[in-house]
Amino acid sequence: MTNLDAPAPAPADLEGDLASLRGDCARMAPHWTVPDRDTARPVPPSLIHGVSVPVTSARLLDAMSDYGD
Template sequence: MTKLKAPVAVPADVDGDLATLRGDCARMAGHWHVPDRTASGPVSPSLIHGVEVPSKSARLLDAMSDYGD
């Protein structure tokens, strides 16, 4: 007969686990203010300006395959 060792204790996650995260979110939910939903219309492309993407991020996105490849 094989003698089994006691299970090795796994160290707790320093940042917490999913249950802790869900509990934190539940406690904070009462503090969040949700504004009334308003319908938004389309924005003219001429109004969209000033968006800067770091070259490192642009290269990363350029190297990714398109959705569905």
């Protein structure tokens, strides 16, 4: 049996603006959960294997300064 008194769903606004996107996000935010953060632990180099870096990329990275210089 259909409920004839129920309001029709609003059509999806695919061409919405930033304000409508922010409103959608604000309505969905209570439904999102934040996973517990695990602290990252360093990986010993002996466990890293099978990674190959092209020589040109290695030279490029070697020539770059460290972050924050």
